[in-house]
Amino acid sequence: MSARSCAALRQETAAGRITASDTVRAAVARAREVGAGREGLNVFVHRDDADALKQAGALGERLADTTPGALLGVPVAIKDNIATLTMPTTCGSRILEGYVSPYEATVVKRLREAGAIPIGKTNMDEFAMGSSTEHSAYGPTRNPIDHARVPGGSSGGSAVAVATGIVPIALGSETGGSVRQPAAFCGIVGVKPTYGRVSRFGLVAFASSLDQVGVFGATVDDAARGLGAVAGHDPMDSTSANIPVPEYQAGADAGVKDLVVGLPKEYFPASLDPEIRRLCDAAVERLRGLGATIREVSLPHTDLAIPVYYIVAPAEASSNLARFDGVRYGFRLEGEGLRGMYEATRSTGFGAEVTRRILLGTYVLSAGYYDAYYRKAQQARSLIADDFRRVFESGVHVLFTPTAPSTAFPIGAISDPYEMYLSDIFTATANLAGVPAMSLPIGRLGGLPVGGQLLAPHFDEARMFAAAYALERALGEEAHR
Amino acid sequence: MTATAPSRTVNLDAWEMVVGLEVHVQLKTRTKLFCSCSADFGAAPNANTCPVCLALPGALPVLNERAVGLATRAALALNCTVQPVSIFARKNYFYPDLPKGYQISQFDKPLALDGWIEIGTRAAGSPIRIGITRVHMEEDAGKSVHDRFPGVTAIDLNRSGVPLIEIVSEPDIRSAEQAGAYLRVLKQILEYVDVSDVNMEEGSLRVDANVSARRRGETKLGTKTEVKNMNSFSGVERALEVEFARHVGVLEAGGMIEQQTMLWDGTAVRPARSKEGSHDYRYFPEPDLPPLILATEWIDQVRKDLPELPAARRARFAEDYKLSEYDIEVLTANARLADYYESVARAHGEPKAAANWVMGEVMATLKTSGEDVARFRVRPADLASLLGLVRDGVVSHTAAKQIFTRMVATGDPPAQIAEREGLIKIDDDAQLAVWLEEVIAENPAEAERLRNGEKKLQGVLIGAVMKKSKGRADPKKLNQLLTARLTS
């Protein structure tokens, strides 16, 4: 059961038929109902019901606005690596426990300006490093469909907040698939925009050349509205693009007639779970039935994605996480002198996966290894990006693939780090190439959600949404069975 | 192991000093390189900070346009080739005054390459040219204060993020004297193009040196050491001599130079306590900043807009004003002084007279008050006016000096002061005659001796009249009258 949609909430709130305060109360009640707390699903690291109600109350003044805010009266959840002014930003880590940012991320500012009400900060893999939300200092988050399973990661908390109907949209972040994969595991919509489409100012950096704020939605329409509200140029982010943002919900009825949909063969390997393949085939048939042209294509350097990702991302992370040193903010542990303080603070403050990736990243950047690892990986990355460019230039409008190679696995089932990294096998290429991608539910396998992924050329989210709207409508309830 | 002057005889002459200098210069922007905090100094500790220069989680850098312009201007003034594409890079290391744990600098693809400056001429007359390997942009770190509170180091991040350029010379410098000359010429050029205060005492110019020694005639470079913590140009010169002597001492004894960083403490060098090997900064391109792309037309425009450089100015002074080499050196020492002089000279029309006054009264006054010539109360037009009054005989030279003093104090124009204080030259014969009589009457012995031929007493009597007249009497006239009076 999902929360009321963004469109409905906006309309009803603007008309005065419901109040934002009632909506917030309903969200809080729903959270209790589904057991979102620490002992249950463990969705939130922090919730501030009183503050949310205060903001909701203040919205009353906004009703006089000639144009209602795009997300007026919509409660939202925010991944805990996005800076907020009143609730802490912990990034799922001990090293930022209790840290309340003295400035707000641009995306949060835009949400509030659109009339949305942040109601809590959601749990995540520490510093966004993970694919299961098991690596948080604040405990694992659970999949609402099967509490013994992971919700996916690293944005697991935000995915569950939407999947359980607490909120219709939530912000997450993507570096290698951290929004799409949990969306697939939880049976909701998850969008990674084009690199540079959404401001990163206030998103705690993991891998700067890959990170993007992503949006979860209960439906395609929710996600489209959510993205539209936060996207756009930000002068505080030098990597944000100065390209106008279309109204993504305008694609709701665009349909897919004459849309050329590419199926990259590397994403349908012989080893792909036959049930997942069957669900993908069914989705593709729906698209064909609606007038799309289906074409098999090739992205030949796909197999390099994991090695490239796991060199580039940890390398950038090792540098981005150097600022967590106990000097100006966050956790500090004294040691022997300055060096002792650094080491005690960081070894106690960071968890095992973060430590592992910082070491890996430091190693691949270190003298003697830079050319063989980092430089080589960045070159291979160009090859991956070129694959997409070539395919899109050949007349293909969007690509369709499975989102993840499996459904949600049991908590604790994967202990080998590299095996965990393989969850990103279908998602990481989009981050490396910078192209937009999204996941939407296409069915269930053993009762567990399966996601289908759409990818589009740079800054062509509109076309991607149009295809997603059409597929969602065509599948209907079948997507959740 | 500390080294001061060599304690036993080494044959320094058989060895050649090879030096490269790395100079860091703070650019005079209003705000920091990657954020809009003020770049001014003097504020309370950590008053000029924001999420970016505090390195709060989620903050991102945004480049200061003016810093790019100033850095480009500096690079062109140093004869470098400015690169159309340059890339910022992260230099990773841990230090409490480096908030991000990395410095945003430039590594593989710096802003500019392959420059040079001339620091003098050889005996044969050919210029001594020192190559400049590169000029790149980077942000400054904050300040660590070790002795303010016991047992702790205090960190002030006001300076963190201030824009710097790093100017790296080729190892072309062959003596301490050349190093000093290089620094003085470099400073003058950068001051002329107005990119920095280039004040070593204030910290807007910092110098690190790389030193090695090799036998004369050898072409291969010896192992170098880095010398840091020098606080003046003469300090640099002394430190280089001491470190060179230390190298020679070791090498002559058959030892090997250990590649390390040495710190200068004013009289000696000692090794900085460093761990094994050199630093591993793990440079990689800054992912938060796309490449810096400069259009050729834009670079050309910066070149066209370059203020006149010192060498060109000196040549022009020789050509236009026909001043001596010494006068030119003094008057072009800094651009503002040269500007001031030129305004006076042009307005007055007599370059030599203008030069004397600027080198004399003006500079003496500035030296005492410590003021900047750019803010000097006596406007060039007014000084020219005063010189005009002297040339036209309206005031005497002595009176002019008094008027100048009043101009410094009040900023009033000279004619007004002369009127007001009755300093207009008196050449009214009758008045002069009256004073002459008084002086002769008051100094009968001297008058007598003068009448008897002791010519030098003429000056004494004239001086007495000048005193009586408060400097207003016209000395020339007085001389005539006195001579006439005494021969009558």
Place this chain on the structure above:
Amino acid sequence: MAVTIDDVRHIASLARLGLSEHRATAIVSELNTILSHMDALAKVDTAGVQEAIGVGAEGLPVRADAGPPFPLARSHDAFAPSLRDGFFLVPRLSTHESTEDS
């Protein structure tokens, strides 16, 4: 290129991560396993391929050299672990150097 325990100690030092000997030993095999998967990369021909740097062809945006500074909603004492007279405090450096050793 196999990672040794000395390598791990060295990079842990570079990264200021205090690793226990026990943990460091475990990390040696973890890293070697991960890096062995990277060998696929070595086989790829990347001669003449540009590194993926930067986003658009527009290059680096710039901002005017002017304030006001980006405001902080709270003063430093709200988040600083150790502050006195406006300074951030850290344990005294054992050597007064201008750059730390890595």
